[in-house]
Amino acid sequence: MRVNPNKITVKGLTMAYGDYTVMNALDFTVKRGEIKVLMGGSGCGKSTLLKHLIGLEQARRGQIFYDDALFDPTAETMERVRRRFGILFQSGALWSSMSVEENIALPLEEYTDLGAKEIREIVDFKLSLVGLSGFGHRYPSELSGGMRKRAGLARAIALDPEVLFFDEPSAGLDPLSSLRLDELILQLRDALGATVVVVTHELASIFAIADSALFLDAETKTALCDGNPRQLVDDPAVDPKVRHFLNRGAEPGMDVNG
Amino acid sequence: MMANGEDKRAGMDILREAAELTLVLCGDWLLRNDRPEFQQLEAALIAEPGVAVIAFDVSNLGEWDTALLIFVRRCRDLAQAHGVPCVLDGLPEGVRNMMRLSLAVPRQEPVADAAAPDVFTQVGDQVLRTYRGLDNYCIFLGQLLLALRALLTGRAQLRMKDFLFLLQSTGARAVPIVCLLSFLTGLIIAFIGVIQLQKFGADIYVADLVGVAMTRELGAVMAGVIMAGRTGAAFAAQIGSMQVNEEVDALSCFGISPMQFLVLPRVVALVLMMPLLCVCADLVSILGGMVVAVSISDVSVVQYFNQVENAVGLNDFFGGIFKSAVFGVIIALAGCYRGLNCGKDATAVGLAATSAVVTAITWMVVADAVFAVSFHILGI
Numbered sequence: 001m002r003v004n005p006n007k008i009t010v011k012g013l014t015m016a017y018g019d020y021t022v023m024n025a026l027d028f029t030v031k032r033g034e035i036k037v038l039m040g041g042s043g044c045g046k047s048t049l050l051k052h053l054i055g056l057e058q059a060r061r062g063q064i065f066y067d068d069a070l071f072d073p074t075a076e077t078m079e080r081v082r083r084r085f086g087i088l089f090q091s092g093a094l095w096s097s098m099s100v101e102e103n104i105a106l107p108l109e110e111y112t113d114l115g116a117k118e119i120r121e122i123v124d125f126k127l128s129l130v131g132l133s134g135f136g137h138r139y140p141s142e143l144s145g146g147m148r149k150r151a152g153l154a155r156a157i158a159l160d161p162e163v164l165f166f167d168e169p170s171a172g173l174d175p176l177s178s179l180r181l182d183e184l185i186l187q188l189r190d191a192l193g194a195t196v197v198v199v200t201h202e203l204a205s206i207f208a209i210a211d212s213a214l215f216l217d218a219e220t221k222t223a224l225c226d227g228n229p230r231q232l233v234d235d236p237a238v239d240p241k242v243r244h245f246l247n248r249g250a251e252p253g254m255d256v257n258g
Numbered sequence: 259m260m261a262n263g264e265d266k267r268a269g270m271d272i273l274r275e276a277a278e279l280t281l282v283l284c285g286d287w288l289l290r291n292d293r294p295e296f297q298q299l300e301a302a303l304i305a306e307p308g309v310a311v312i313a314f315d316v317s318n319l320g321e322w323d324t325a326l327l328i329f330v331r332r333c334r335d336l337a338q339a340h341g342v343p344c345v346l347d348g349l350p351e352g353v354r355n356m357m358r359l360s361l362a363v364p365r366q367e368p369v370a371d372a373a374a375p376d377v378f379t380q381v382g383d384q385v386l387r388t389y390r391g392l393d394n395y396c397i398f399l400g401q402l403l404l405a406l407r408a409l410l411t412g413r414a415q416l417r418m419k420d421f422l423f424l425l426q427s428t429g430a431r432a433v434p435i436v437c438l439l440s441f442l443t444g445l446i447i448a449f450i451g452v453i454q455l456q457k458f459g460a461d462i463y464v465a466d467l468v469g470v471a472m473t474r475e476l477g478a479v480m481a482g483v484i485m486a487g488r489t490g491a492a493f494a495a496q497i498g499s500m501q502v503n504e505e506v507d508a509l510s511c512f513g514i515s516p517m518q519f520l521v522l523p524r525v526v527a528l529v530l531m532m533p534l535l536c537v538c539a540d541l542v543s544i545l546g547g548m549v550v551a552v553s554i555s556d557v558s559v560v561q562y563f564n565q566v567e568n569a570v571g572l573n574d575f576f577g578g579i580f581k582s583a584v585f586g587v588i589i590a591l592a593g594c595y596r597g598l599n600c601g602k603d604a605t606a607v608g609l610a611a612t613s614a615v616v617t618a619i620t621w622m623v624v625a626d627a628v629f630a631v632s633f634h635i636l637g638i
């Protein structure tokens with residue numbers, strides 16, 4: 001059987017809130033094991049696109065496929081598809097009434113038949129992966145923003161997901177923490193073999209982790225380009241808006257080194 | 259240079275030289291000082307036609323802040339309105355830079371609102387909104403029933419620990435406040451009753467009054483109102499802040515139904531606890547009535563309780579308890595529904611809590627009226 005090299009295929013996706021169209025007819029693919037960055041200015045619909053990909057919002061038109069299966073967030077069978085997702089929300093979105101340990105244990109309790117002892121071991125291991133060993137008994141309100149994000153990441157990888165989604169991983173983090181998180185994303189991708197989708201506008205992160213990047217433009221309501229950001233930045237064929245963005249507002253086409 | 263606190267009075271002279279109008283600014287143009295009236299310039303422009311250019315002279319200008327910037331901007335706007343160029347060159351460099359900055363991005367004209375829709379459109383919109391709200395609510399109820407089915411078949415995704423905690427916070431923790439308020443309610447009813455009944459020498463019937471009123475009606479209603487304010491609001495605020503914090507999204511993304519995980523335990527806990535609180539309210543309020551009866555009329559404790567026993571039937575008692583369970587459903591549904599449909603900011607949480615309480619109390623009173631009529635028809 002032919003294996004589809006694309007983990008996620010988006011065809012003609014139109015996203016809208018009420019009468020307001022966010023993005024028109026998006027087409028793109030995410031290859032298996034690749035780190036895909038969704039980038040663009042604030043308010044261009046990056047996070048909305050992420051919400052569509054994980055099924056929190058319904059597409060107005062168009063389809064999303066995981067492997068070869070159509071993703072329909074309303075179908076009950078889709079729970080099984082979603083279970084293979086790991087999602088890190090912008091603020092971590094830890095369940096505040098539960099301790100960090102319980103947060104990570106909950107998906108394990110729901111979807112595996114493991115015993116309490118084994119679950120505790122897994123939780124402990126996942127926490128050590130994100131550098132939070134020994135913080136399991138704390139409640140989310142007792143953690144700093146960066147720790148909350150890392151705890152959220154530990155929860156996202158609790159079920160060894162096939163696809164990891166990150167919503168603005170470096171938002172609100174200092175440069176060093178954000179660097180550590182980027183490294184963690186790379187390592188986890190290599191270790192889990194997961195496909196990663198990251199929403200961000202941090203240039204440093206984009207260049208550090210992206211295998212490929214999709215630039216969403218709020219004015220034309222469409223994706224302007226899709227490719228490796230390190231090549232996009234110098235490619236004269238690429239829309240000047242994208243190069244402008246990747247050069248941090250320097251004149252498009254200008255040689256960054258000279 | 260002037261020391262702080264000894265500002266020189268801000269002043270302005272308007273000089274006319276041929277076609278050029280020069281504004282000579284002097285003194286300290288600071289927000290904390292009095293400044294010349296802007297109308298002066300406006301009047302000058304109208305009084306002296308033929309002005310071709312407006313310029314500034316700031317050789318005597320002292321300190322300045324936003325006050326000067328606002329003034330310059332007004333001058334500029336005015337000049338533009340009269341079709342006269344306004345030359346900013348004479349101004350200090352800082353002022354010119356700030357003006358350039360403020361003019362860098364042209365003003366975004368707000369999109370003109372479409373003309374107010376006519377009455378028919380407004381009514382139609384309102385009907386559609388109401389319909390959509392009802393539709394939403396029916397979906398919510400349907401999902402809750404599905405969750406209930408999952409609970410009965412033992413497949414519900416809820417944590418025992420959460421449920422026990424909810425039982426504690428909606429049940430045991432509410433006992434003191436329910437006791438206090440029902441005691442006082444019993445006391446008040448008895449007080450009003452005794453004063454009226456004494457006129458006929460029928461003091462003893464105060465026991466009937468308190469007993470029947472509390473068990474049939476007020477025990478359940480008092481417990482309901484207290485719980486709506488205490489627990490209904492708490493449900494809406496808890497779930498609402500989880501919504502704001504993306505925690506509800508996180509649950510759905512793990513395939514955990516917020517309905518089963520958040521709403522179901524709250525509804526069940528409140529439905530289980532409300533009847534107990536109602537019994538508690540009934541008993542304590544009868545005690546409250548007794549305190550009044552014994553102290554301001556000469557009914558004895560034994561007489562009072564005998565009278566209560568004769569007056570209050572099991573129908574009254576269980577009718578009240580049944581109502582309280584229904585009130586529990588109403589309160590929990592209002593709280594959870596408002597919480598789940600909360601917006602995404604902090605104000606929305608407050609609104610959700612408020613409307614949860616208002617909805618709960620409104621529907622409780624409506625339900626109580628329905629019960630009053632149907633109990634009467636059924637002869638209970």
